[in-house]
Amino acid sequence: MPNEISRRTLIELGLAGASVAVAGAAIAKPGPSAEPQDRPALPDNDKIGFAVVGLGKLALGQIIPGLKTAKSAKLVAVVSGDPVKAKRIAAENGLPADAIYNYTDYDRMAKDPRIQVVYIVLPNAMHAEYTIRALKAGKHVLCEKPMATSVADGEAMIAAAKAADRKLMIAYRCHYEPLNLVAMRRLRSGSLGKPRIVTTDMGRQSTLSDPSDAWRLDMKMSGGGALADMGVYGINAARYLLNEEPIEVRAWAKTDRTDPRFRTVEDVVSWQFRFPSGTIANGTTSFSCAGTMAYQVFCENGRLVADPGCFYGGNKLSLIGVPAAQGAPKITEIDQFEREMDWMADVVRGKVPLVTPGEEGLQDVRLMTAILESVAKGGATVKTGWAYKRAHDPAAVVDLPHPA
Ligand code: NAD
Numbered sequence: 001m002p003n004e005i006s007r008r009t010l011i012e013l014g015l016a017g018a019s020v021a022v023a024g025a026a027i028a029k030p031g032p033s034a035e036p037q038d039r040p041a042l043p044d045n046d047k048i049g050f051a052v053v054g055l056g057k058l059a060l061g062q063i064i065p066g067l068k069t070a071k072s073a074k075l076v077a078v079v080s081g082d083p084v085k086a087k088r089i090a091a092e093n094g095l096p097a098d099a100i101y102n103y104t105d106y107d108r109m110a111k112d113p114r115i116q117v118v119y120i121v122l123p124n125a126m127h128a129e130y131t132i133r134a135l136k137a138g139k140h141v142l143c144e145k146p147m148a149t150s151v152a153d154g155e156a157m158i159a160a161a162k163a164a165d166r167k168l169m170i171a172y173r174c175h176y177e178p179l180n181l182v183a184m185r186r187l188r189s190g191s192l193g194k195p196r197i198v199t200t201d202m203g204r205q206s207t208l209s210d211p212s213d214a215w216r217l218d219m220k221m222s223g224g225g226a227l228a229d230m231g232v233y234g235i236n237a238a239r240y241l242l243n244e245e246p247i248e249v250r251a252w253a254k255t256d257r258t259d260p261r262f263r264t265v266e267d268v269v270s271w272q273f274r275f276p277s278g279t280i281a282n283g284t285t286s287f288s289c290a291g292t293m294a295y296q297v298f299c300e301n302g303r304l305v306a307d308p309g310c311f312y313g314g315n316k317l318s319l320i321g322v323p324a325a326q327g328a329p330k331i332t333e334i335d336q337f338e339r340e341m342d343w344m345a346d347v348v349r350g351k352v353p354l355v356t357p358g359e360e361g362l363q364d365v366r367l368m369t370a371i372l373e374s375v376a377k378g379g380a381t382v383k384t385g386w387a388y389k390r391a392h393d394p395a396a397v398v399d400l401p402h403p404a
Contacts, residue, residue, distance in 0.1 A: 051076060073342055115139055117344055154361060186319065199281070201294050251270065302321035
C-alpha cells in the first residue's frame with residue numbers, strides 16, 4: 001500500500017479508523033518489523049526480568065511482544081487492576097500465578113528477586129507514584145513518556161532513584177531507533193552545514209469514546225492533551241537533533257472549547273524555541289488533525305526531512321539539496337520497543353550508558369510547562385533559567401543495530 005501508513009501501524013498509534021494517509025510515507029515493512037536484530041540473545045537465565053505495569057494498548061500491543069524477542073530482557077511479571085485480564089496475559093506468557101500483581105500488593109515486589117526492572121506503562125499522572133514505589137522496592141525503573149505531569153513529580157522521581165541507588169530511564173524509543181540516530185549523525189557530521197531552523201509536527205485525531213484517549217483528554221491525568229502525548233516527541237526531537245537546549249520559549253494555542261474533547265486540554269499548540277547557537281525550532285501539535293509525526297531540519301547547505309520520523313514503523317528519511325549527501329539513507333527497520341528494553345537491560349548489566357535518564361524526561365516536562373505558561377501569557381517569552389545538559393549524545397554512544 002504505497003504512500004499510505006499500514007493499518008497495523010495506525011492501530012498501534014491509536015489512529016485506526018481515523019482514515020489517516022500520510023503522503024510520502026512509503027512502507028518498507030509494516031509496524032515493528034520481525035527483522036532479527038543482529039546480536040545473539042542471552043541465555044534466558046541471564047536476561048534481566050521486567051515487570052510490566054498497566055496492561056493497556058502500548059503494553060499489550062508493543063511492550064509484551066517486544067519482550068518476547070528481546071535479547072537481554074524478558075517478561076517476569078505483570079501488574080494490573082483487572083484480575084481477569086492479568087490472568088489471561090500471564091497465561092499467554094507462561095507466567096506463574098504469583099507473578100501477577102495488582103496496585104494494592106504492588107510493594108510485594110520488594111521480595112521478588114525475579115523482577116529487576118519495573119516498566120511503568122500507566123496514564124501519565126500515575127507515573128510518579130508507581131515509579132517511586134518501585135524504586136523504594138529496590139527495583140530499576142523504565143518509565144513511559146512523558147515522565148510526569150509536573151516538574152515537582154519529575155524531581156521527586158529523580159530524587160527517589162538517587163536515594164534508592166537504582167536506575168531510572170525514560171522510554172524515549174527514538175533515541176535508540178536507527179532513522180533518528182542516522183539523522184543525528186548526519187547533522188553532527190556537518191555535511192549539511194549548520195542547522196538554522198527545525199520544524200516538528202506531531203499530531204493525530206483523538207476520540208473521547210476510546211478509554212485510552214479519554215484520560216489523554218483530561219488535563220489532570222495527561223498533563224497536557226496533545227502536547228503531552230504527541231508534542232513531547234517534537235520537543236524532544238528538536239533537542240536531540242540539535243544536541244543543545246532551548247534558552248527561550250514562546251507558544252500559542254487554538255482550542256475550540258465547544259468541542260467536548262477539549263474541555264480541559266488545549267488542542268492546537270504551536271511553539272518556538274530559541275537555541276544558544278541561534279537556531280530556531282518551530283513545533284506544532286494537535287489532537288484534531290490527521291496523524292503525523294514529522295520533522296525537518298533546514299541547514300546551511302541542505303535539508304533533512306523525516307516524514308514520518310517517529311512512527312513505530314514505516315519512517316522515511318530524506319536528505320535534500322546537497323549532492324554528496326542527497327538521497328534516502330538505507331535504514332533497516334527494527335522493533336523499537338525491543339531495542340529500548342534491551343538497552344535498559346544492558347544499562348542494568350553495566351554494559352551501556354544511561355542515555356535517557358530521568359533528567360532527560362524532566363527537561364521535556366519543564367519545556368512543556370514553559371510552553372503552557374507562554375500560552376497562558378498570550379505568547380510571552382519564557383526564559384529557561386534552569387541548567388540542563390544531556391549526559392550522553394545518543395549519536396555518539398548508541399550504536400546502529402544495522403549499518404546505515
Ligand atoms: P492505555 O490507556 O491504553 O493504558 C493504560 C493502562 O493503565 C490501562 O490498562 C488502564 O486500565 C490502566 N489504568 C490504571 N489505572 C488507571 C486509571 N486511573 N485511569 C486510566 N487507566 C488506568 O494507555 P497507553 O496508550 O497504553 O499509554 C500508557 C503510557 O504509555 C502513557 O504514558 C503514554 O504516554 C505512553 N505511550 C508511549 C508510547 C511510545 O511510543 N513510547 C506510545 C503509546 C503510549
